[in-house]
Amino acid sequence: MVRTILVLGAGKSTSYLLDYILKNAEKENLQLIIGDLHPENISADISSHPNCRVVALDIFNDDDRRRLIESSSIVVSMLPPRLHIKIAEDCIHYKKHLVTASYVSKEIEALNDEAKKNGLVFMNEVGLDPGIDHMSAMEIIDRIHGNGGKMLLFESFTGGLVAPANDSNLWNYKFTWNPRNVVLAGQGGAAKFIQEGTYKYIPYQKLFRRTELVEIEGYGSFEVYPNRDSLKYTDAYGLQDALTLYRGTMRRVGFSKAWHVFVMLGMTDDSYTIENSEGMSYRDFVNLFLPYSPTDSVELKLRHYLKIDQDDIRWGKLIELDLFNHSKKIPIKNATPAKMLQYILEDSWTLKKDEKDMIVMYHKFGYEMDGQKKQIDANMVVLGENQTYTAMAKTVGLPVAIATLQILNNKITTPGVQIPISKEVYEPILSELKSYGITFKEHEVPYLGYNPDTIGS
């Protein structure tokens, strides 16, 4: 019997997802239906596949949406997160499993009982971050716990970066994902984590000045700035006793210190609009945030304001962005500072056609076993192949695709709203990801923690 997989939203992160389904279509007897607002953007390779049907779908058209969901065996929503709830409610009504790569919202969480009652798997957070981070961490944590170990420390970092071969600017950064999320990163509340049993809080105005360093063999050094809530998965991961819990975002070394310049100027603010933003030059934009003093140059005012020496690499980074250009204009009406900054950054940081992206992930697991303190570090590096087959699309799309087929084949059966932290879920997915080159390198390293007694010994 043909099983129908309905994928809603075929944006740029879905290349590997769609390929995986179609590649397995014949063997697994699958029919793929893609519902998208702009079906004309879907490549002919996909849409012309005999097992694929593309449907123009406005997700707000209830009849069309419900008809498609009713006709499918399982639904994959790759739509913007706020739209998942509509789909999820329909999935309850028509008794369909649901897979997403997004964080579990309160609204989705509230469907847990109904999903369970109907024997439906609602698998969320099964992309990259969240997704592969959960699965790869749980595999090692379960192993440590299984061997009688006690977790002391868990740190987990992810970054979407440009591939080393195309890492050609002073920031060592290009946009490989939604630029808006990069500009707004870290806003909305203080970062919170635990080090050696002590709670720590970092406000946005210091977030990019509190980085720590990690190294990945063959790829050099990275820095990490903390995510907002490192304690979110303490219970889910079974880490209630761990003394150190820290999650963060990876950048190349020096990025954050330079980014802090934008934070302190106020350029990342998305809460108000700038008067006369349309047609404003990059230079005038910068000057909005500096004291009025027309006898001084914008350059000198900025350097003095933020105490940036002439030979500071941050200065080179600002110049490289053409930040003081008179003639380059921002064309956006009623723009927020964040939108204007994004425009300037996209001017410099947009990947060229032949450039590739890179995903890096790094976990640290500190634990105690047989009276000894130990540590395992694990890292993953995935390089993109081109602008369609990006590392981001691969690491987001493949786990979604594999999970979908596992659910369809009754390998993943536990019902309810969930994230991929149980062995039943992560084991087959991680195993299959390996065949796509998505693997973790593990190293046993000395356990240092952050406690000077340990460090001294």
Next chain:
Amino acid sequence: MVRTILVLGAGKSTSYLLDYILKNAEKENLQLIIGDLHPENISADISSHPNCRVVALDIFNDDDRRRLIESSSIVVSMLPPRLHIKIAEDCIHYKKHLVTASYVSKEIEALNDEAKKNGLVFMNEVGLDPGIDHMSAMEIIDRIHGNGGKMLLFESFTGGLVAPANDSNLWNYKFTWNPRNVVLAGQGGAAKFIQEGTYKYIPYQKLFRRTELVEIEGYGSFEVYPNRDSLKYTDAYGLQDALTLYRGTMRRVGFSKAWHVFVMLGMTDDSYTIENSEGMSYRDFVNLFLPYSPTDSVELKLRHYLKIDQDDIRWGKLIELDLFNHSKKIPIKNATPAKMLQYILEDSWTLKKDEKDMIVMYHKFGYEMDGQKKQIDANMVVLGENQTYTAMAKTVGLPVAIATLQILNNKITTPGVQIPISKEVYEPILSELKSYGITFKEHEVPYLGYNPDTIGS
């Protein structure tokens, strides 16, 4: 015929207001009714006055509230701003005038048509700031405009400070008003103003580093940090053509640079709660915001983190607050950083029984007349007499009281929701305030503006 003035809320800013009404009670044939949730807190001098009646009133009891309003000739609301709307709606219903010292909310503004239709004066923002600032500024702006001048610049600053005689700490600051407002000052969005026709925006993380200085003869130097929206009254004041518009808050010199330490640490954040806040020592509170490093002292970590030299006066200011004390504890459960900081500051900055407060206000008016650029600076200083008769209570309460009697006596008659910017309103109030020592000193000074061509000439 006896006229009844209903004052709702008899908090600590109402001493002068109530006295003024009772002092004029016999001559003007006034009956004062005070509706308050805690009438027992009202001093016997007031409550025992033959023309005064005190009523225990829960403002949320609709029947009681409406009965009182119905029985009055005019209503003065000194309640927290969010409660005004209930009163205002009743005032429309029972056709009563209304006076408040609070900003006009959107809800109150929406009653403008109904107030006009019923011939009711809804006078708001008739305290100190907003209040005396509006009236004193408009008196001079109207005079300049009346003489054919064209406004080029308007700056306006207000501060609530400790009186010089009791100015005894390194911060030159004590709480003379709601401490919570002081801790949260400047949050909620970037400050916006215009200098020489150029818009300027300052984010919170730089707000306290962008001060300007002013001097008041006999009182020394003050600094000013910008308020959130300096452009709010551009239209109301008729300043559409002015090139510079700037409103700010006055502190003694050096306060803001030291306050910036709290901002950068993240201690003024009111958006999340601290784990285990109850019983936390001042020292542990500080350490929450500093990197984990148990071999270093909290003191050294803070100095290094914010680059504070040992001989920096900011360091003395922090020490003076006992910020690194092991044994002093914060007793608040589920407290935000801002609430914890407030507790620590109140420990040091609470006015003692015999200490007095001071209100300072400073305006700058730049204008062009007969082809010449000119400037008038005007300042007001008011000292408190004691903890009941504070400068704050005087400058907030007297304009409210005077406005109330003017409305009652049909001297102020233009109906509608309004602020005191018309001559009909500000002239009699400012004139009477003079007899209470609330006066402005005016000085003609050279017009400098911020334009170097002018400065050079």
